[in-house]
Amino acid sequence: MAVKKTTRAGTKTSVKPKRKTSGKAKARPKAKAKPHSKAKLPRAQRKTAQPKKPVRKVKPAAKAAKAASKVSPLAPKSMPKLSPVGGVLLGATAAGIKYKGRTDLLVAKMIEGTQVAGVFTTSKTASAPVEWCRNNVTEGGEGRMLVVNSGNSNAFTGKAGVATVKATAAAAAQAGNCRQKDVFIASTGVIGQPMDPAPVVAGIEAALAGASDDAWDEAARAIMTTDTYPKTATRKVKIGGAEVTINGIAKGSGMIAPDLATMLVFIFTDAAIPAKILQTLLLLGVRDSFNAITVDSDTSTSDTVLVFATGAAMKDEAPIVRAGDARLRGFRAALDEIMLDLAHQVVKDGEGATKFVKIAVSGAESHQAARRIAMTIANSPLVKTAIAGEDANWGRIVMAVGKSGEAADRDRLTIRIGGVDVAKNGMAVPGYDETPVARHMKGSDIDIEVDVGVGKSSATVWTCDLTYDYIRINADYRS
Numbered sequence: 001m002a003v004k005k006t007t008r009a010g011t012k013t014s015v016k017p018k019r020k021t022s023g024k025a026k027a028r029p030k031a032k033a034k035p036h037s038k039a040k041l042p043r044a045q046r047k048t049a050q051p052k053k054p055v056r057k058v059k060p061a062a063k064a065a066k067a068a069s070k071v072s073p074l075a076p077k078s079m080p081k082l083s084p085v086g087g088v089l090l091g092a093t094a095a096g097i098k099y100k101g102r103t104d105l106l107v108a109k110m111i112e113g114t115q116v117a118g119v120f121t122t123s124k125t126a127s128a129p130v131e132w133c134r135n136n137v138t139e140g141g142e143g144r145m146l147v148v149n150s151g152n153s154n155a156f157t158g159k160a161g162v163a164t165v166k167a168t169a170a171a172a173a174q175a176g177n178c179r180q181k182d183v184f185i186a187s188t189g190v191i192g193q194p195m196d197p198a199p200v201v202a203g204i205e206a207a208l209a210g211a212s213d214d215a216w217d218e219a220a221r222a223i224m225t226t227d228t229y230p231k232t233a234t235r236k237v238k239i240g241g242a243e244v245t246i247n248g249i250a251k252g253s254g255m256i257a258p259d260l261a262t263m264l265v266f267i268f269t270d271a272a273i274p275a276k277i278l279q280t281l282l283l284l285g286v287r288d289s290f291n292a293i294t295v296d297s298d299t300s301t302s303d304t305v306l307v308f309a310t311g312a313a314m315k316d317e318a319p320i321v322r323a324g325d326a327r328l329r330g331f332r333a334a335l336d337e338i339m340l341d342l343a344h345q346v347v348k349d350g351e352g353a354t355k356f357v358k359i360a361v362s363g364a365e366s367h368q369a370a371r372r373i374a375m376t377i378a379n380s381p382l383v384k385t386a387i388a389g390e391d392a393n394w395g396r397i398v399m400a401v402g403k404s405g406e407a408a409d410r411d412r413l414t415i416r417i418g419g420v421d422v423a424k425n426g427m428a429v430p431g432y433d434e435t436p437v438a439r440h441m442k443g444s445d446i447d448i449e450v451d452v453g454v455g456k457s458s459a460t461v462w463t464c465d466l467t468y469d470y471i472r473i474n475a476d477y478r479s
Contacts, residue, residue: 070228071228071229072228072229072348072349072350072353073354073444074348074349074353074354074355074356074444074464075228075229075348075349076229076345076348079217079229079230079232080232080233080234081234082214082216082217082232082234082247083214083234083236083245083247084213084214084245085213085245085246085247085268085269085270085310085312086245086270086310086312086313087110087111087114087270087310087311087312088108088109088110088111088213088268088270088308088310089108089109089110089208089211089212089213090106090107090108090211090212090213090214090215090216090218090219091106091107091108091109091206091207091208091209091210091211091212091215092105092106092107092207092210092215092218092219092221092222093105093107093203093206093207093210093222095149095199095200095202095203095206096199097149097150097151097152097189097195097199097200097203098150098151098152098189098190099150099151102221103218103221103222104149104150104151104222105147105148105149105150105199105200105203105204105207105222106146106147106148106149106207106219106222106223107145107146107147107148107172107175107203107204107207107208107211108145108146108219108266108268108308109144109145109175109176109208109211110143110144110145110146110268110308110310111310111312112142112144112178113142113310113311114142114143114144114308114309114310114311115142115143115273115274115275115278115308115309115311116136116137116141116142116143116184116275116278116306116307116308116309117137117275117278117279117281117282117306117307118133118134118137118184118279118282118304118305118306118307119282119283119286119290119304119305120133120134120303120304120305121299121300121301121302121303121304122299123299123300123301123303125155125156125301126155126301126302127153127154127155127156127161127187127301127302128154128155128157128161128162128164128165129154129165129185129186129187129302129304130186130301130302130303130304132165132169132184132185133184133185133186133304133306135181136181136182136183136184137275137279139181140275141179141181141182141183141184142178142179142182143182143184143306143308143309144176144178144179144182144183145172145173145175145176145178145182145183145184146183146184146185146186146266146306146308147168147172147183147184147185147186147200147204148185148186148187148188148222148223148264148266149186149187149188149189149200149203149223150187150188150189150222150223150224150225150251151188151189151190151225152187152189152190152193152195153187153188153189153190153191153300153301153302154187154195155187155191155192155301155302156191156192156301157192157193157194157195160194160195161194161195163197164194164195164196164197164200165185166180167197167200167201168183168185168197168200168201168204169183169185171200171201171204172185172204175204175205175208184306186223186264186266186302186304186306187302188223188225188251188264188302189225191301216232216247216249217230217232219249220232220249220250220251223249223251223264224251225251226351226473227251227252227349228349229349230249231249231250231251231252231342231345231346231349232247232248232249232250233247233248233250233337233338233341233342233345234246234247234248234338235334235335235337235338236334237330237331237333237334238330239271239314239317239320239327239328239330239331240314240317240318240327241316241317242271242313242314242316242317243313244269244270244271244313244314244331245269245270245313246267246268246269246271246331246334246335246338247267247268247269248265248266248267248268248338248339248341248342249265249266249342250263250264250265250266250342250345250346251263251264251346252264252265252346252349263290263300263303263304263305263346264302264303264304264305265290265304265305265306265339265342266305266306266308267305267306267307267308267335267338267339268307268308268310269307269308269309269310269331269335270309270310270311270312270313270314271309271311271313271314271331272309272311272313272314272315272317272319272320273309273311273320273328273331274319274320274321277320277321277322277323277328278307278309280323281307281323281328281331281332281335282305282307282335284332284336285332285335285336285339286305286339288336288340288460289336289339289340289342289343290305290339290342290343290346292343292371292459292460292461292462293343293344293346293347293461293462293463294347294375294378294379294461294462294463295346295347295350295351295353295463295464296350296351296379296466296470305339307335343462344356344462347462347463347464348464350463350464350470351469351470351473351474352466352467352468352469352470352471352472352473353464353465353467353470354388354444354464354465354467355387355388355443355444355445355446355464355465356444356445356446356462356464357378357384357387357446357447357448357462357463357464357465358445358446358447358448358460358461358462359374359377359378359448359449359450359460359461359462359463360374360447360448360449360450360458360459360460361373361374361377361449361450361451361452361458361459361460362449362450362451362452362457362458363412363414363451363452363453363454363455363456363457363458364406364407364408364452364454364455364457364458364459365406365407365454365455365457366455366457367457367458367459369406369407369455369457370406370452370457370458370459371459371461372404372405372406373400373401373404373406373408373450373452373459374450374459374460374461375461376400376401376403376404377397377400377401377404377448377450378461378462378463379463380396380399380400381466382396382399382400383396383397383400384463384464384465384466385465385466387441387446387465387466388465388466388467390438390441390442391441392417392422392434392437392438392440392441394415394417394422394423397415397448397450398413398415398423401413401450401452406452407452407454407455408452408453408454409426409452409453409454410426411425411426411453412425412426412451412452412453412454413425413426413450413451413452413453414449414450414451414453415448415449415450416447416448416449416450417437417440417441417446417447417448417449418436418437418439418440418441418446418447419440419447420436420437420440422434422437446465
């Protein structure tokens with residue numbers, strides 16, 4: 001008879017005691033594990049017993065690049081052909097500041113005597129290039145050289161940022177045979193990352209080596225960041241007996257809000273206009289163009305608008321000595337048109353935008369009040385997401401008017417969408433049919449009108465909708 005062997009007292013083994021057999025009796029054979037049984041495999045092998053196909057992960061940077069490479073559905077169907085501007089040469093190169101395999105540096109060279117005017121961000125954390133340009137405009141520098149890079153904003157970079165600007169200015173001044181205060185610099189891209197001046201300094205000569213008077217498309221592309229298309233505009237107009245050309249290029253897609261936006265705008269003309277008069281015309285035109293747009297309510301550290309006037313087309317004309325000169329009427333109108341055209345293009349390229357939205361407010365106490373009400377509506381995430389969802393939820397407009405802080409008569413408030421009255425005298429229009437409004441919301445151009453019923457002043461602003469793509473682009477921007 002078999003004798004069982006017991007384990008020693010106090011041990012914690014969980015192994016079953018071996019069974020002894022007597023006589024010819026054989027020990028029971030150990031059972032074999034089933035071929036596909038994970039339970040009987042050693043622990044180390046269990047996870048790899050049935051391998052799964054590897055999941056291909058897309059890096060955030062790749063997702064952002066893919067989203068940004070999709071041209072905005074609101075982009076112009078065709079781009080204008082920009083003629084040369086007398087006295088201006090443009091060059092672009094791939095300096096490798098951030099982007100690989102694409103141009104990221106623009107250099108413009110202007111003739112001696114070129115006048116310049118500029119307006120800049122009101123941000124209290126303005127970038128080193130902005131401060132440099134602001135000082136040069138104040139000190140009466142000529143516009144002889146312009147150096148613009150994309151990929152790094154050189155903002156919030158302390159003394160290193162200032163050193164980079166000075167190194168850039170020195171190199172550009174030498175290349176353009178001019179003073180450093182005649183050099184204007186702009187940068188756009190990531191905030192807070194030190195910027196090595198070496199690629200820019202080396203890129204200045206490379207860009208000028210291939211410079212020409214008709215490289216407008218290349219110039220516009222060199223300054224893009226999350227933009228999906230280059231932004232250009234042009235007009236020709238007479239000043240006295242001279243025909244002058246005005247060309248403009250711009251970049252901007254996100255961080256767009258007055259004053260100005262993460263927006264770089266450069267306008268060139270061969271008109272002969274003194275700097276002070278040019279500055280006056282620029283300030284008058286900015287109010288209802290670049291300062292009347294918003295994508296996301298965020299004011300950038302780098303906003304810059306510069307206008308250069310070479311005078312090359314007006315050598316035989318009597319000089320302009322005052323802003324009210326009758327000969328400037330056509331020029332001023334054309335300059336305003338270019339600024340509004342470029343401002344609209346910036347909004348239409350708003351990150352993830354699918355709708356271009358015009359908001360007109362009337363019946364306000366003052367223009368400033370009307371502008372503030374319109375901007376509150378334009379910046380409301382609830383209004384913008386309703387537009388993205390093609391939802392005629394006019395109650396959100398009522399909400400935005402109420403929170404603006406400006407006077408409004410609730411019982412006289414009128415709201416019109418797509419030309420259809422939806423609310424009047426402080427309530428929904430009796431018998432209101434949402435069908436035509438819903439149809440309007442499905443289009444790409446959305447018109448919203450609001451009368452707040454307390455005065456005679458008005459203002460118009462432009463914005464875009466807020467979509468999932470805006471979140472994706474900005475969530476992955478630095479990656």
